Amino acid sequence: MNVYGKHYRTIWLSEDDQNVVQIIDQRHLPHKFIIEELTTVDEMAVAIKDMHIRGAGLIGAAAGWGMYLAALHAPEDGFMQSLIADGDRLKATRPTAVNLAWAVDRQIEAMAASADGKAAKVDLARKTAVAITDEDADYCRRIGEHGVSIIKEISKKKNGETVNILTHCNAGWLAFVDYGSATAPMYAAYDKGIDIHIWVDETRPRNQGARLTAWELGQHGIPHTVIADNVGGHLMQHGLVDMVITGTDRTTYTGDVGNKIGTYLKALAAFDNDVPFYTALPSSTFDWVMRDGVKEVPIEQRDGTEVRYIQGMHDGEITAVLLTPEDSPAANYAFDVTPARLVTGLITERGICDASEEGVLGLYPEKR
Ligand code: MRU
Numbered sequence: 001m002n003v004y005g006k007h008y009r010t011i012w013l014s015e016d017d018q019n020v021v022q023i024i025d026q027r028h029l030p031h032k033f034i035i036e037e038l039t040t041v042d043e044m045a046v047a048i049k050d051m052h053i054r055g056a057g058l059i060g061a062a063a064g065w066g067m068y069l070a071a072l073h074a075p076e077d078g079f080m081q082s083l084i085a086d087g088d089r090l091k092a093t094r095p096t097a098v099n100l101a102w103a104v105d106r107q108i109e110a111m112a113a114s115a116d117g118k119a120a121k122v123d124l125a126r127k128t129a130v131a132i133t134d135e136d137a138d139y140c141r142r143i144g145e146h147g148v149s150i151i152k153e154i155s156k157k158k159n160g161e162t163v164n165i166l167t168h169c170n171a172g173w174l175a176f177v178d179y180g181s182a183t184a185p186m187y188a189a190y191d192k193g194i195d196i197h198i199w200v201d202e203t204r205p206r207n208q209g210a211r212l213t214a215w216e217l218g219q220h221g222i223p224h225t226v227i228a229d230n231v232g233g234h235l236m237q238h239g240l241v242d243m244v245i246t247g248t249d250r251t252t253y254t255g256d257v258g259n260k261i262g263t264y265l266k267a268l269a270a271f272d273n274d275v276p277f278y279t280a281l282p283s284s285t286f287d288w289v290m291r292d293g294v295k296e297v298p299i300e301q302r303d304g305t306e307v308r309y310i311q312g313m314h315d316g317e318i319t320a321v322l323l324t325p326e327d328s329p330a331a332n333y334a335f336d337v338t339p340a341r342l343v344t345g346l347i348t349e350r351g352i353c354d355a356s357e358e359g360v361l362g363l364y365p366e367k368r
Contacts, residue, residue, distance in 0.1 A: 001173040001178060001179065001187075001216065001219065001220065002219055002220065003024075003033060003219055004033075004219070008024065009133070009137065009177050009178050010023065010024050010053065010058050010061075010173065010174055010176070010177055010178070011023050011024075011053065011058065011061050011062060011065060011133065011177060012133075013065070013126070013129075013130075014037065018126070019039055019069075019072060020037050020038070020039055021037070021038045021039075021044070021065045021068070021069060022035055022036070022037055022038075023035070023036050023038065023047060023052060023053050023062070024036075024053075024174070025047075025052045025053075026051065026052060026053060026054060026174060026212060027050075027051065027052055028318060029174070029211055029212055029215055030211050030212070030214065030215035031313045031318055032318065036052060038065075038069065039069065040069055040073060041066045041067070041069045041070035041073070041086045041089070041090065042089075043069075044062060044063075044065065044066035044069060044090070045066065045089055045090055045093050047062065048062055048063070048066075048090070048093040048094055048100070049093040049094065051206070054094075054170075054175065054208070055097075055170060055171065055172075055174060055175020055176060055247070056097040056098070056099045056171075056175065056176075056181075056247065056248065056249045056250075056281075056284075056285050057099060057136045057140065057175060057176030057177060057181065057282060057284070057285070058136075058174070058175055058176055058177065059094060059097045059099055059100045060097070060099030060100060060102060060103040060132060060136065060284055061103070061129075061132055061133045061136055061176075061177050063090050063091075063099070063100045063101075063103035063104050063107075064103040064106070064107060064128060064129040064132035064133065065129045065133075066086070066090050066104075067083065067086070067087060067090070067103070067104060067107035067108070067125055067128075067129070068107075068122070068125040068126050068128075068129045070082070070083055070086035070087070070090075070125075071083060071107075071111065071118075071121060071122045071125040072122055072125075074086070074118070076117075076118050079118055079121065080108075080111065080112060083107075083108060083111060084108060087104040087105075087107070087108055090104050091104055094300060095298040095299075095300050096249045096250055096258060096297065096298055096299060096300045096334065096335045097249040097250060097285075098249070098250040098284075098285060098286070098287050099249075099284050099285055102284050103132050103284075106128060106132065107125055107128050107129070110124055110125070110128045111124055111125060111128075133177050134177075135282075135284075136176055136177040136178075136282060136284070137176070137177040137178035137179065138349075139282035139283070139284070139348075139349035140173075140176050140177070140178060140179035140180055140181055140184050140282060140349075141178070141179050141184065142349040142350075143179070143181055143184045143185065143280050143281075143282065143347050143348065143349055144179055144184030144185050144187055144188035145188060146185075146347055146348070146349075146350075146351050146352055147184060147185025147188070147245070147278070147280055147347040147352070148185045148188035148189050148192065148194075149352075150185065150243065150276075150278065150345075150347075150352070151163055151165070151185055151186075151189040151194055151196065151243070152189070152192075152194060154242050154243060155189075155194050155195065155196075158242070160195060161195065162195045162196065162197050163189070163194065163195065163196045163197070163242050163243070164196075164197050164198075164199060164235075164240055164241050164242050165186060165196060165197070165198050165199070165241075165242065165243050165244070165245055166198075166199040166201070166232055166235070166236075166241045166243075166244045166245075166266070167182050167183070167186075167198060167199070167200060167201065167209070167213060167244070167245055167246060168201040168203060168209065168244075168246050168259070168260055168262060168263050168266055169201065169203040169208045169209055169213070169246070169247065169259070169260035169262075169263075170203070170208035170209060170211075170212040170213045170216075170247075171183060171245075171246060171247020171248075171280065172212065172213050172216045172217070173216055174212050174216055175208075175212075175247060176282075180216075180247070181247040181248075181280040181281055181282065181285075181347075182245040182246055182247045182279075182280045183213070183216070183217070184280065185245060185280065185347065186198060186217070186222060186245070187220060187222070190220065190221070190222050196222065196223070197223045197224065197225070198213075198217055198222060198223070198224040198225070199224070199225055199227055199231075199232065199235060199240075199241060200213045200214050200217070200224050200225065200226045200227065201227060201229050201231075201232060201262065201266070202226055202227065202228055202229055203229065203260060203262065204229055204262075204307075205306040205307045205310075205332060206306055207310075207311075208260070209226065210226050214226050229262055232244075232265075232266050232269055233265075233266075233269035233273075236269050236270060236272075236273040236275050237273055241270075241273075241275050242275070242276075243275060243276045243277075243278065244266055244267070244270050244275060244276070244277045244278065245278045245279070245280055245347070246259050246260075246263050246266070246277075246278075246279050246280075247259060247260075247279070247280060247281065248279050248280075248281045248285055249285065249335060250285060250287050250290075250293075250297050251279065251281055251285055251286055251287065251293070251346065251355075252286075252287050252290045252291060252292070252293040252296070252297070252340075253286055253287065253288050253289075253290075253291075253357060253360050253361065253364075253367065254291050254292070254293070254340060254356065254357045254360070255340030255343060255346065255354070255355030255356045255357070255359065255360060256290075256292065256293025256294060256297070256337050256338065256339055256340050256355075257279045257293065257337065257338040257340070257343055257355070258293055258297040258299075258335055258336070258337045258338075259279070259335060259336070259337075259338065260334070260335060260336075261333055261334055261335055261336050262336070263336060263338050264336040264337065264338045264342075267338040267342040267343065268342065270342070271342045276344040276345075277338075277342060277343055277344050278343070278344055278345050278346070278347055278352075279338075279343055279345075279346055279347070279355070280346075280347040280348075281346060281347070281348060282348065282349055283348060283349060283350070283364060286360065286364070286367075288367050293337040293339070293340075294337045294339060297335070297337050299333055299334065299335050299336070299337075300333075300334040300335060301331070301332055301333055301334065302332040302334050303332060304329060304330030304331065304332050305330075306332050307323075307324070307330035307331070307332050308322060308323060308324045308328070308330045309321060309322055309323060310323050340355040340356055343355035345359075346359070346360065348363060350363045350364070351363055
């Protein structure tokens with residue numbers, strides 16, 4: 001997508017040096033646009049854990065590139081053991097987004113299947129990272145093509161009046177390689193000239209909505225309004241939300257949606273007000289093993305500092321200020337799970353399906 005008129009992805013291999021992976025360091029957005037260079041798997045692990053990069057699809061692509069860096073530096077002797085250990089370290093950085101483990105395992109399987117020496121394996125790791133990255137962008141683009149039909153339908157029913165869409169956190173192109181999942185149908189609708197407006201949940205404590213979604217929608221020219229996290233229910237009661245589209249970090253094959261904390265409350269409010277609630281995801285975000293998302297999806301708990309402090313721009317500097325009493329402890333549950341019964345449908349690269357085992361396996365019969 002475009003940043004100040006220039007096309008960027010969120011992660012890429014440096015054109016000048018094949019030993020360097022470049023990322024947009026999202027900690028500084030929306031105030032500063034900074035590109036960071038990573039040269040080791042340890043640097044990649046820190047970038048994922050400390051959220052220089054975040055979002056399910058991007059975490060997957062980052063893991064793919066992290067394994068490429070791991071391969072570059074692995075010893076000739078004990079190459080696979082070294083890779084497996086690095087993969088385990090990457091997997092431990094963030095537990096909820098299933099794309100992370102999926103990408104690490106894809107890399108390890110590809111390299112384990114090759115009988116070649118180190119140089120060829122490194123090349124294979126690079127090609128696999130490129131494939132994961134390109135596939136993520138392509139799948140998100142296709143999510144947009146499918147999802148736009150729902151927006152078009154609502155627009156038709158409203159005789160072309162503005163379609164108001166609420167979204168939570170950032171499931172935009174910054175959370176993937178390009179396009180985003182929840183935002184892909186929005187970009188597609190806007191590009192087709194459909195009148196849309198997005199309600200952007202701020203998404204405490206890290207404010208990915210206020211900081212990132214608002215910024216990327218603004219870069220594309222899409223009308224949007226940032227709202228405090230608790231506003232959505234009120235807007236729905238007053239007919240000001242036509243649909244909700246969220247992303248997800250892990251969705252079970254039975255349709256339970258693990259996503260940024262607060263998503264469940266939005267789904268409850270949408271259900272109570274007959275507002276359609278959709279989740280958009282590439283197939284890399286399905287968990288094909290877990291059945292009961294509420295019981296089984298691992299919920300990341302982050303440092304309470306993120307709740308106690310709030311970050312913003314002051315006098316040209318990005319600063320964090322204390323919000324709570326000095327001594328108050330804070331809990332920081334980063335995700336929750338929305339049961340399938342509250343989800344109207346899942347928008348995937350293969351099409352739209354019910355949030356149910358039948359619906360999901362109908363689109364992905366090879367997973368039966
Ligand atoms: O903690 P984050 O920022 O990595 O969380 C990811 C998210 O932004 C959301 O949960 C998103 O809606 C999921 S789609 C990538």
